[in-house]
Amino acid sequence: MYLEKINSPEDVKKLNIEEMKVLAEEIREAIIKRDAIHGGHFGPNLGMVEATIALHYVFNSPKDKFVFDVSHQTYPHKMLTGRRQAFTEEAHYDDVTGYSNQHESEHDHFILGHTSTSISLALGLVKARDVKGEKGNVVAIIGDGSLSGGEALEGLDFAGELNSNFIIIVNDNDMSIAENHGGLYKNLKLLRKTEGKAECNLFKAMGLDYIFVKDGNNIEELIEAFKKVKDVKHPIVLHIHTQKGKGYKLAEIDKEPWHYVMPFNIEDGKPLNEDVEDYCDITKEYLIKKMKEDKTVVTITAGTPGNFGFSKRERDKLGSQFVDVGIAEQTAVAMSSSIASKGAKPVFTVVSSFIQRAYDQLSQDLCINNNPATIVVSYGGAIGMTDVTHLGWFDIAMMSNIPNLVYLAPTTKEEHLAMLEWSIEQQEHPVAIRIPGGKIVSSGKKVTKDFSKLNTYEVNQKGEKVAIIGLGTFYQLGEKAAKLYEEKTGVKATVINPMYITGVDEKLLEELKKDHSIVITLEDGVLDGGFGEKIARFYGNSDMKVLNYGLKKEFLDRYNIGKVLTKNRLKADLIVEDLLKF
Numbered sequence: 001m002y003l004e005k006i007n008s009p010e011d012v013k014k015l016n017i018e019e020m021k022v023l024a025e026e027i028r029e030a031i032i033k034r035d036a037i038h039g040g041h042f043g044p045n046l047g048m049v050e051a052t053i054a055l056h057y058v059f060n061s062p063k064d065k066f067v068f069d070v071s072h073q074t075y076p077h078k079m080l081t082g083r084r085q086a087f088t089e090e091a092h093y094d095d096v097t098g099y100s101n102q103h104e105s106e107h108d109h110f111i112l113g114h115t116s117t118s119i120s121l122a123l124g125l126v127k128a129r130d131v132k133g134e135k136g137n138v139v140a141i142i143g144d145g146s147l148s149g150g151e152a153l154e155g156l157d158f159a160g161e162l163n164s165n166f167i168i169i170v171n172d173n174d175m176s177i178a179e180n181h182g183g184l185y186k187n188l189k190l191l192r193k194t195e196g197k198a199e200c201n202l203f204k205a206m207g208l209d210y211i212f213v214k215d216g217n218n219i220e221e222l223i224e225a226f227k228k229v230k231d232v233k234h235p236i237v238l239h240i241h242t243q244k245g246k247g248y249k250l251a252e253i254d255k256e257p258w259h260y261v262m263p264f265n266i267e268d269g270k271p272l273n274e275d276v277e278d279y280c281d282i283t284k285e286y287l288i289k290k291m292k293e294d295k296t297v298v299t300i301t302a303g304t305p306g307n308f309g310f311s312k313r314e315r316d317k318l319g320s321q322f323v324d325v326g327i328a329e330q331t332a333v334a335m336s337s338s339i340a341s342k343g344a345k346p347v348f349t350v351v352s353s354f355i356q357r358a359y360d361q362l363s364q365d366l367c368i369n370n371n372p373a374t375i376v377v378s379y380g381g382a383i384g385m386t387d388v389t390h391l392g393w394f395d396i397a398m399m400s401n402i403p404n405l406v407y408l409a410p411t412t413k414e415e416h417l418a419m420l421e422w423s424i425e426q427q428e429h430p431v432a433i434r435i436p437g438g439k440i441v442s443s444g445k446k447v448t449k450d451f452s453k454l455n456t457y458e459v460n461q462k463g464e465k466v467a468i469i470g471l472g473t474f475y476q477l478g479e480k481a482a483k484l485y486e487e488k489t490g491v492k493a494t495v496i497n498p499m500y501i502t503g504v505d506e507k508l509l510e511e512l513k514k515d516h517s518i519v520i521t522l523e524d525g526v527l528d529g530g531f532g533e534k535i536a537r538f539y540g541n542s543d544m545k546v547l548n549y550g551l552k553k554e555f556l557d558r559y560n561i562g563k564v565l566t567k568n569r570l571k572a573d574l575i576v577e578d579l580l581k582f
Contacts, residue, residue: 009060036265042245066107074099148181178303178306300324466482527548527553536548
């Protein structure tokens with residue numbers, strides 16, 4: 001066993017080639033076992049084992065600085081930099097994050113989790129090193145899929161101007177999360193086919209030196225190449241061809257579903273937990289049916305078709321009606337706007353934390369032009385992804401204050417599908433729909449609401465004194481709080497489903513003044529700049545008391561959902577406890 005003796009990169013340098021090959025197998029075994037029990041990024045890490053060992057053998061981290069793009073492929077790096085136990089002992093699986101983190105180790109330099117940022121971040125390290133007169137190599141490690149992101153291309157473009165050490169390792173496994181899309185990948189394929197000798201070379205065209213490594217899983221080849229580029233005095237791209245999922249047959253054969261895994265049986269690869277239908281699944285089924293019926297409907301994704309469950313087979317069947325622009329949310333939003341401007345019906349499906357990358361396009365390309373595109377936002381709120389890099393509680397504040405955008409928050413399956421149908425068919429507004437968090441809620445009732453009558457809330461229980469406005473995911477929480485309040489006081493509260501995140505039902509709010517003294521708002525997002533503040537502002541010059549419940553503006557990592565909700569008093573008993581004080 002070599003892995004158990006590795007406590008720092010210095011221990012890697014003591015090994016010979018054959019010992020490093022054994023170490024690579026031990027690292028793979030640890031990743032497979034750990035992810036089978038715990039879940040995590042699978043294929044990307046298995047493909048980067050040899051390259052990571054060779055990096056630490058040749059370079060001198062942390063003096064030489066590594067910046068891993070997305071950093072979801074850093075498991076081998078963490079094992080070699082003093083964090084081995086977090087991958088070899090089940091009791092310690094949660095001791096470290098799944099991404100790079102400078103608070104864990106001096107060998108990491110940033111908290112990362114989004115794509116296409118490594119080259120730009122590394123450029124900053126180069127500039128800081130040079131202006132301070134320091135030495136050392138700066139190495140950006142970026143997967144081929146991440147090259148489709150605009151920031152990566154911006155970084156490559158600027159890197160060509162440098163006159164000092166900068167090494168860009170392009171980890172080319174011919175995959176993004178799903179298959180790659182775009183002309184850039186035709187060039188990578190040509191470079192692989194010609195072993196880097198093709199005259200047409202994206203990297204050279206940008207003013208960068210270039211070396212190709214045919215077998216990016218061959219330690220000897222990698223060490224030789226890394227030694228060539230170490231201490232180089234100009235920017236250079238080292239293009240290595242690796243195998244995603246290497247070492248686990250199922251992941252080698254069918255790479256896409258093995259990019260990220262939930263716990264599974266190692267023997268047959270079957271998931272240990274039952275796959276339960278969610279809002280993304282019903283969105284996908286609706287869109288497939290809609291696209292079959294109407295050839296002008298186009299579904300767009302930015303490199304993440306699996307988030308809404310679109311399999312390769314389904315995508316192929318849909319043909320040109322399903323568009324994957326690569327990891328390029330800005331292009332997805334701009335394309336959606338222009339498709340809608342000519343009478344076709346685009347639907348952009350996107351994760352809450354990823355839409356952040358396209359704020360300018362939401363405002364400039366879409367909403368100023370007021371084109372009727374549809375955006376479906378998933379994993380919004382606290383009941384979503386819990387990594388600090390993927391928090392879904394900022395989209396309400398970010399999107400609901402852009403003029404012309406209609407941002408909707410369904411509370412049930414039926415409302416969600418009705419909103420989708422209305423949004424796709426209407427021609428008046430850009431519309432976003434925020435998928436509820438948690439399990440599917442189905443009322444079984446047909447939705448007859450005319451969503452074109454903007455900012456008209458639904459009163460589902462008429463009461464007095466207290467009105468509870470529960471937005472989206474937290475509407476059911478509002479119902480629970482109202483029921484508990486009536487049990488304790490005998491007073492029936494009014495319960496309101498606002499549906500519209502972006503607007504205020506002034507007529508209804510005015511009517512509440514007649515027989516209510518307290519209004520409560522519940523939202524699954526940060527309070528600052530959020531939905532509740534709009535209600536509080538409306539009542540600012542009146543005697544109405546308004547209690548806003550939502551999430552504190554903060555970054556949390558791998559949080560416990562129950563604890564976060566309790567801390568923010570987003571529990572029925574805590575809400576009623578607050579009400580009773582009045």
